Amino acid sequence: MDFLVTENQMIDEIQEIEETFLNKNNAYIEIIKYCRNILEKYRKEIYLIDFPDTLAEILFFKVQKQLPLSNLVYYSNLYSFLNNLPKGGKKFQENFIELEINRINNFFQHESEFSRYMELNHNHFDEFYFTRKYNFSLSCKTHHYYRDPNFSTSHDLVLSELNANGLYLRFLKKELESINDSNRNNINIAKKLEWTESKAALIELIYALHEQKAFNGGRVDLKDIASFFQNVYDFDNADMYRTFTELKSRKKSQTQFLDELSFNLSSRMREI
Numbered sequence: 001m002d003f004l005v006t007e008n009q010m011i012d013e014i015q016e017i018e019e020t021f022l023n024k025n026n027a028y029i030e031i032i033k034y035c036r037n038i039l040e041k042y043r044k045e046i047y048l049i050d051f052p053d054t055l056a057e058i059l060f061f062k063v064q065k066q067l068p069l070s071n072l073v074y075y076s077n078l079y080s081f082l083n084n085l086p087k088g089g090k091k092f093q094e095n096f097i098e099l100e101i102n103r104i105n106n107f108f109q110h111e112s113e114f115s116r117y118m119e120l121n122h123n124h125f126d127e128f129y130f131t132r133k134y135n136f137s138l139s140c141k142t143h144h145y146y147r148d149p150n151f152s153t154s155h156d157l158v159l160s161e162l163n164a165n166g167l168y169l170r171f172l173k174k175e176l177e178s179i180n181d182s183n184r185n186n187i188n189i190a191k192k193l194e195w196t197e198s199k200a201a202l203i204e205l206i207y208a209l210h211e212q213k214a215f216n217g218g219r220v221d222l223k224d225i226a227s228f229f230q231n232v233y234d235f236d237n238a239d240m241y242r243t244f245t246e247l248k249s250r251k252k253s254q255t256q257f258l259d260e261l262s263f264n265l266s267s268r269m270r271e272i
Contacts (some may be wrong), residue, residue: 028082077168093179204221204257
């Protein structure tokens with residue numbers, strides 16, 4: 001198989017595709033097509049000219065086929081991630097990424113024995129894992145790329161998924177870190193903003209937000225909203241309920257701060 005693609009050739013081609021298609025969705029689709037085309041060429045070549053011996057067959061399925069196949073699985077994962085990631089709400093995105101991380105970890109746990117075999121560079125089961133003689137024991141139950149019995153072994157796809165999922169796991173952790181860093185930055189920015197209205201005004205706002213069901217569709221306790229503002233603005237909410245009782249006993253307006261908010265906003269809108 002003289003036309004085998006080298007690692008450097010594949011890296012260069014993938015980089016060129018990513019630079020050509022700035023839209024990630026389109027780039028991933030093109031990379032997936034590129035990898036599939038390579039695998040299809042390999043498959044046709046094997047039909048025409050079979051391997052000269054068992055060692056050549058093992059080398060192909062254990063090493064040479066892994067380059068396009070691992071990239072195919074990896075970029076398929078990235079494509080799926082991009083299209084399934086929730087578009088709104090960082091908390092929903094965090095939950096989605098954590099579920100993906102759990103799925104990948106479950107896969108590693110399920111394939112732990114084979115993973116250790118590869119990590120320790122063993123070769124005593126190579127004929128079983130990487131020749132078509134034993135491909136009746138196909139063990140991979142996730143993706144189904146190229147299940148042609150003349151172009152697959154029992155573990156060549158499992159190995160590609162181990163390789164791809166290792167990269168995908170690092171990608172997921174970076175995405176999660178990015179969201180967490182963004183959340184921390186937002187909190188730090190908020191802490192730079194000093195609340196200069198009265199404590200009573202802030203408590204008005206907290207109760208109003210709770211009654212409006214402004215957070216989590218109303219599925220949140222009043223104390224959780226109060227704790228959020230306490231963490232950001234370092235105010236003591238110990239006597240919040242007593243202050244709320246005092247607000248209810250006001251003679252002129254029980255919602256003085258909120259009334260002023262509405263009046264000032266309306267005035268601003270009339271000016272623009």
